[in-house]
Amino acid sequence: MNDLAPLDVHGVLTEPMTLRIQRLLPGPIDRVWAYITESDLRRRWLAAGEMEMRVGAAFEFVWRNDELNDPPSRRPEGFDAEHRLECQVTELDPPRRLAITWGRSDGVTFELEPVGQKVLLTITHRRLPDRDMLLKVSAGWHAHLDILEARVTGTVPPPFWDGWLRLKKDYAARLPE
Numbered sequence: 001m002n003d004l005a006p007l008d009v010h011g012v013l014t015e016p017m018t019l020r021i022q023r024l025l026p027g028p029i030d031r032v033w034a035y036i037t038e039s040d041l042r043r044r045w046l047a048a049g050e051m052e053m054r055v056g057a058a059f060e061f062v063w064r065n066d067e068l069n070d071p072p073s074r075r076p077e078g079f080d081a082e083h084r085l086e087c088q089v090t091e092l093d094p095p096r097r098l099a100i101t102w103g104r105s106d107g108v109t110f111e112l113e114p115v116g117q118k119v120l121l122t123i124t125h126r127r128l129p130d131r132d133m134l135l136k137v138s139a140g141w142h143a144h145l146d147i148l149e150a151r152v153t154g155t156v157p158p159p160f161w162d163g164w165l166r167l168k169k170d171y172a173a174r175l176p177e
Contacts, residue, residue, distance in 0.1 A: 033095035073159035
């Protein structure tokens with residue numbers, strides 16, 4: 001990657017039902033790693049949950065997406081104020097790579113690569129079970145990364161649910177049936 005080629009913030013399919021999404025964030029790499037692995041920082045853009053840095057360690061993610069903005073955007077019908085997911089660390093190479101289990105998919109990998117003074121964060125969510133889940137997850141990662149980008153740059157995060165609804169429609173048009 002070079003500084004002249006703009007990064008597409010939309011996720012892409014790297015194989016059927018596998019999403020890869022990237023963001024170029026301000027460094028250093030240890031700060032971005034902390035936003036991925038430390039519950040107090042991660043809850044500000046994704047989900048809370050203490051994570052032991054050990055392969056095989058089990059943990060629980062707790063989403064409270066209404067708390068990502070002040071004031072919160074309106075939650076879509078059918079979503080609870082809180083969502084929980086049991087996960088497990090499957091790969092660990094601090095501060096460059098973390099892989100975890102994730103529900104009915106084949107898991108999620110976070111990869112960090114220094115690029116000058118910035119850090120390229122690549123999230124790969126492997127083998128989602130169906131198109132509906134792919135669209136929800138694609139919009140979710142995109143909206144959550146928009147909030148992470150705002151947090152690390154010190155700007156006001158966009159409304160999560162408003163963005164998620166818009167992005168779900170966007171991904172439905174972008175991703176093949």
